[in-house]
Amino acid sequence: MTCPLELVRDRGGSIGLFVLDGLGGLPHPDGGKTELEAANTPQLDALAKISSLGRIQLLPPGITPGSGPGHMSLFGHDPMQLEFGRGLLEALGSDYPLATGEIAARGNFCSIDEKGLVSDRRAGRPSDEECHRICELLMQQISLDGVQVRLLAGKQHRFTWVITGDALGAAVNDNDPQVTGREPLPLKGRGASSERTALLATEWIRRAREVLATEQVANGVLLRGFSSRPDVPTFEQLYNLRSGAIAIYPMYRGVAKLVGMDSLDAGNDLKEQAESLSRAVSDGYDFLFVHHKDTDTAGHSGDFDAKVAAIETFDAALPSFLEAGLDVVAITGDHSTPTSMAQHSWHPVPLLVHSRRVLPVEGVPFTERGCIYGDIGTIRGQELMPLLLAHADRLDKFGA
Template sequence: MKLLYLIGDGMGGWPLEELGGKTTMEAAHTPNMDELARTGLVGRAQTVPEGMQPGSDVANMSLLGFDPATYHTGRGPIEAAAQGLDLEPDDLVWRLNLVTVSKLTIDGFMRDYSSGHIATDVSRPLVEALQEKLGNDMYTFYPGIQYRHLLVQKEGALSDDAKLAINPPHDITDKPIKLDLRTISKSPFLWDLLFEAQELLEDRTVNNSRANSIWPWGQGRPLSLPNFKETFGVEGAVISAVDLIKGLGHASGMEVIDVEGATGLLDTNYQGKVNAALTFLKEHDFVFVHLEGPDECGHGGNAEEKVEAINRFDAQVVGPLREALKEEDTAWIVTCDHFTPIVERTHTMDAVPFLLNGPNCEPSDVSEFSEKSADSTGLKLDKGHELLAFALEKFGMK
């Protein structure tokens, strides 16, 4: 049996007046997910444990079956795993955004957590320049993709810097940065690095993008996860545009499939992801396909674009996979990692809707796949990291 695990990142949300009281999931045209829900088992899962931040790092770790309360060390370490960085146990790995702030002062605001979704071919030279000018025995800059990069602090896990609680920049869009600057000021070396980076980014001979500051956050020790195949008995792969998912895959010994043209945005290479999943499933039994688009549109506060992102997820990923595998023995898990409500423009703690479609899944008597229909069934997994094991057992694969 082939198991497809399809994730619309940030797809869940709250009702909106501009959509006639519907959520973006309800407003979207999703005949494929609706059909899988009508003929399958529908419920909710709490992917973010109480007391943890509702980030994609925590939530996707849950979806892959690993308890974040046990294994999560930070956002940066997961993305470092994607790059295969050679790290020491006491290194502190920071996620480093290239951001746009109104000004880097206590009366400044976070204007854009992504510097206008800066392209990788623009951001990479900037991070390389930061490393050349500011890298030293303590700090090393590593370029990633788009606005997402890494900063490794040598033996930083032994310092008080490991305890600094700096807000993810997407959580404070158009909000003051005063409290975060006060937090960063507790680390003299990090404080100096922040302003030295700003000075370099202000040099128009080096930088013509909207990025005018770095933003370190999500720090932690290097990540270690159990082997996925040994834990769940299936050999799997992850397909995603973002290093976060690739890092979880690398750390758990899964195959990580890169797809040319996968951007994490509305214009991603949907067909490439579908083709990659189908190719992998010819010889293997499990694939985790992640789409970032709905989440990015949620952070942007654009309901129309988020509805379109969900439309495309259904029409260009779920639909083609169903058609290609209609003669195959298949099972399906479809869900999101967390909510990204338009009005909040960031992640929330809401339990996410999920559907299971396959053997032993008695239909839940719903007409569509949405937050409301999932809530109506009364099925809720309070520990979201148990969803995968629950599905495998239901499908007879464990």
Template sequence: MIIDGLGDRPIDELGGLTPLEAANTPCFDLLARTGITGLMDPLSPGIRVGTDVGHLALFGYNPLKVYWGRGPIEAVGVGIDLNPGDVALRCNFATVDENLIVLDRRAGRIRHTEALAAVLDGMPLENGINAIFKPATEHRAVLVLSGPRLSADITNSDPGPTNEGQPVQEVKPKRSGQPLAEKTAQLVNQFVRKSYEKLRNHDVNRERMGKGLLPANIVITRGAGMAVKMRSLTERFDIKGCCITGESTVAGIAIMSGFKVLTNEKLTANIDTDLDEKARLTVEGLKEADFVVTHIKGADLTAHDNKPREKLAFIEQMDRMLQKVIDSLDNPQDVYIAVTGDHSTPCAIREHSADPVPVLIHGDGVLVDDVRSFGERACAHGGLTRIRANDFLLSLLDLMGVTYRFGS
């Protein structure tokens, strides 16, 4: 179970406790008491990571070697089959005025953009290249350019979160003298311009404006990356994997790792996600896979909004959800249960921090330590001590008996 943004710092309003420490979590606490605990750094102490890098590490990759940009991860996450050399970009549906000044980078956090995306998918661009365009979570989407001699070394058309009120930026090569990046930048600029022409009078937008909502009248791009081929976790250890998530980034990393992704429209990757459905899919996943990862986003979002009480309440809901999963297992004694996060998101700073994240592993044969509850400070005394996300994954796989011996 990966609780996005789990770790936090002491909060005055919670009597100096963290949301996890202050939360009533009987299930997590029992697992901590009868399991082994510790603190985990996603990469290493002092390094802050994004959700993408945190999950790459949790799925066994070394992000310092394989991180190739967020675009390709999102593309795989929305079901696009990438070829090596394809360039993938993260996109937002956004609202611009007639001078292409960005009024809202998320078009009022629009949801259900399938009809809008459909008029952009397959758009012919120069050099015989057609745009592949698919909707992702909420206002997000993915653009893929597939063809020979492209480059991901290009800037963003998205002016960025602190620059609303600025115009859509012209995409350029990051460095001069790069003809492939020059060509790719032109293709993306063409796509962005055409997206405005095709979206501004779309029926969905007329309807939105009629209701006083912001129109999603352009697509802006960022995070270009090039697809690469790499060995998956399931190949490395000859296991069957399954991931339950509503978020396309995590889904993308899971698919790259060889996992089957179980998701549906009830999983929103937001605080309104259906945790009962998540529990049900987790139990279903355990029937066919050796290794099941259930990712829950909500805690991270409440922390980004500096809402410690909402984070606490959401953590309590997750505790009940895990209990529900355990109660539904036919053979709980044969299952290892691990709980951790992909990084800390302290409410007070509303951002990811490098603080290590608590971790627990429960199951047959673990060296039970003296820790009595699941929390940042309690787990500092745990038997796993302070480990990295890669070490945590390998420790869990080793308990499962699927790792290989190094040496004779």
């Protein structure tokens, strides 16, 4: 936390943090433009002209952030000092509190070919209803002695795997190879309690493969991000902010809940998220986090045009978000997901901050290359919250 607690006021303007997941990109090998540069964004262009611009380095240079660490950095924490996995965030986002003695992991239903190799890490992205059906089937068919395993169905191929029992540890590697054409990795634990978790998870996966053997596509399971729940200060404790999250996907609701945000109804699209934002501002929330997933989904698919379209869709919805009347608006990403890489990368993400206290630089566009020349410069992720608090007139002066 880079902001001394004694400087934080209990009054000031309202703040909106809009995170376009995986926003940052790299030049297309043919056209030479990034996805953000190629997108037609009249609303963002107009806002950029009256805003401060810069970039955020979410983790130390060269280190690629996962979604959880990326968001925790934006929220003012040093992710390198926090030990938790994605399973915790998925559980919290599914309204499961994850108590002491419980371990959670993020699950993917996947496709495994006759050679035992992963052919599709997302099993063709099944419907939410299909995901619920498969989760129910596995819970009915599989039990392990001495522990209880719950599955919390998520969206498409995603679910949360929760194990409850004695002497369990979370220091377990992922079995997800992260690429196709390879076998799922063997699970191993560091220390006796984590090795117990690894052995139990291995047995559960073996039985799941047996149950799913007749499924057409989703015939395998990948687990990653094993985690227990750490003690993390809340937004109210750190910043005197009544905060809320407007996120459609459970994982992002989870990371917001970890820092004490209320999970607000996000609906199913940007229009409904904008309506929720307006209600939240009217209800007196000081800080609202709004998450847009589609940019990252397209990035992971390696689909340049789809990522451009996802950016343009957000751009078209931007006026409805601005109508909520926030005093400070920040737009950025939690990491870069260039379609040329089809995975997260270490590159800094663009940052736009709008308030009545900005210092715009003429001619600087809201793009990866344009933001290099903005007045904010390149800041660490943990430095974003103090900057937003200052723009909202929520910080006292430091020193005499």
